[in-house]
Amino acid sequence: MLRKRQGFSESQQQLTVRHTMGRAWLVGFQIATLVGVVMLTVLLLTIINNSFGLTAVENEIDPESLAMNGIPLEQQSKEQMVEALRVNVSVGLFARFEHDQPIAERDAANILDLIQEFVIAPQVQESWTLYDLMTRRAEIEAIMQERYPSARLEFRAWLTWDFVRSQQSSHPEIAGVRTAIFGSLWTIFIAILFALPVGVAAAIYLQEYAHDNFINRFIQTNINNLAGVPSIIYGILGLALFVRAFGDFTSGAAFGAADPSTANGRTILSAGLTLGILVLPVIIINAQEAIKAVPNSLREAGFGLGATRWQTVWSHVLPNSLPGIFTGSILAVSRAIGETAPLVVIGASTFIQVDPEGPFSKFTTLPSQIYQWTVRPQGAFHNIAAAASLVLLILLLALNATAILLRNRYSRRY
């Protein structure tokens, strides 16, 4: 009797230990799960934190010194402004303005912009993040007094509409991501143009035509392996193949469209094709899944009516799997938009001020621009890198939202 009771209480004790263990581990699991959420939050906060903040801005010339007879600069006539510009910049620079667009044809606002950029030339001496602004305001003001007595402290949002709209510049204060956005869109456009038809065709072949033999199994295994190849390897392939071996073709020289600055083949076309082969396996695998989801009864109905295989595929399988294919492709594209390494290897030019005009133009893309700005030591470049990251994330979010909408709207269940 006694022994039995002892045994009982022992197992009772053990049970308590086991339950305590269970609860402790559950807390552990929950914390681990939270780490992912926390990290995402911190990541976003870091980027936002760097995109806004305080700046110490110093002007080359006090704008008030440009006032003439008590009339401030903004209210002067165009002739007066041109005079102010001519006096304050070098002869060479003034000649360049004339060369870019004759001064006589420019309007007053344009002249004012030039004066802003080249005469007043506000320069960010130092920048502080949003977090600094909230916690160390007094300290920052002391630093200002000590180091930049003539500068003024300004709140600055680095992500503005002007930032999205203006061109690349070597001054972070006025640099923008317009050329980079155009470059990204162009390369992605070419990548889709290549990868979507080829990828869907390959998926149709593998799902609808391929018999289970050696070569088809090999193709399938190979596609799975290609999906795991690091993106930088595709960059090296693109460098050797598109930039070097087919340089004549990708630089447009073969079509007589050669621009001497792109004669090395480091063009939008090379980059687009490289991204195309990079996303090809992903598109194939996604399209295969979408085609697999089309029920067999549809195919059999087609065959039963005497349709050939291609007729069945073209008029039944493909239309029914299209939403799935598009969803998968959008996800693949959003991967390609964020891809940096292969483009750096191919040689996305870093400093381009003109918008790309076609597949044979030099280019830069949003992620390569972020990379270039991030590796610079000056603080203000980090701020615009963060702002550009925000632009990129918003672009990706829009794409993914489209994919989810498509999925919810058109997905059918059989």
Added chain:
Amino acid sequence: MRFNYQRLAASRSKTALAAMDAEPLPTEPITNAGAPPDLRRRRRTRETIIQGFLFLCGFLSIFITFGIIYELGKESYLFFGNQQWSSTNRPLAAGIDAQQTVFEVEPQGAAIQEGGVYRIESEILFLDSVEGTTVTAQRGYQESAATPHRQGLTLEAELRPNLAEFFTGTEWAPHNGKFGILPLLNATLIVSGIGILVAVPLGLATAIYLSEYASLRARNRLKPVLEVLAGVPTVVYGFFALTFMTPLLRSWFGADTVNIYNMASAGIVIGILILPFVSTISEDALNAVPRSLREAAYALGATRLETAIRIVVPAAFSGISAAVILAASRAIGETMIVAIASGAGPNFSFNPFEAAETMTGHIVRISGGDLSYNSVDYNSLFAVGLMLFAITLLLNILSQRIVRRFREIYE
């Protein structure tokens, strides 16, 4: 069953119907008297062409793989055949003319070898014998022009990257004749090792929580977060590593111990990057374990934890290990984070707080500038790339093998 012709017509499409209509119908009435109708299989040229085209698209992937292997292999071969010269600091003791085969060199400096290939200015010499400071050489070796050289010019020794040095050398500076890949490989392994150490426990715990504990509502809220985490571009992660993780590590461990560019920061952020990868694939594996196994364990009195750890996780082992290996392959191939946060310049160090360049980081840095083709730097890119490709390919194949070999199939 009646076939709904209207639905076919409505859903799709005129082309299919038109194609069916276009099939020539027998014009004569079918009678028993005439020749029997031709029931042989018709040759359909259009179908064959389409099928051929589809096959070519599928085959393109094999072409891409061979393209990768061919290009990497070709340029790596050129790399290993590349001649480099490094100074021996042994100048000629006296000037020599174009025919002279026996000459004196200064005694100090690096040793010179009999049977070695050396260079003075642009002339290449093959040394037949070396006795003290007296050298007997074949002039104008390898079709170089034999020219007179003045006193004081140094002999340069030939360096060729060879496989043994490539795998064992601890210094990487191709333009200086140092061809050991170990510093790059070591940094890659340390960074991705840290990444794996961060991602696997967290990812596995997340997967267990989501699959075994979480309510449907919690799951539906947490999964998109992980998907977003997986969708953030790596260059943004690089920025995050440099502007958040590195300052954090420096404030924890002291700015003296932690370099501005360091492997630890890059490794941790890579861990965050591959975390969703590990958790999603592991969760799929856990979900594939049938309910009956869990119920059997509960019936035997196991707690939820015991069921999860002792029954479900072992049953999903193949899927989980495949996830870990795939994540490792992804970590090794990850480029932008290390290019931004881990430092430029090869460094053979085991201290994670030091800066060291990984294989991928090296490729990005070297190719970032304007490269001249056929230079040793350009070719070295491909040798490193081949190594990287081989490692990741092996890991991918290994994970597929594991899934196939150890998968437990329930009904």
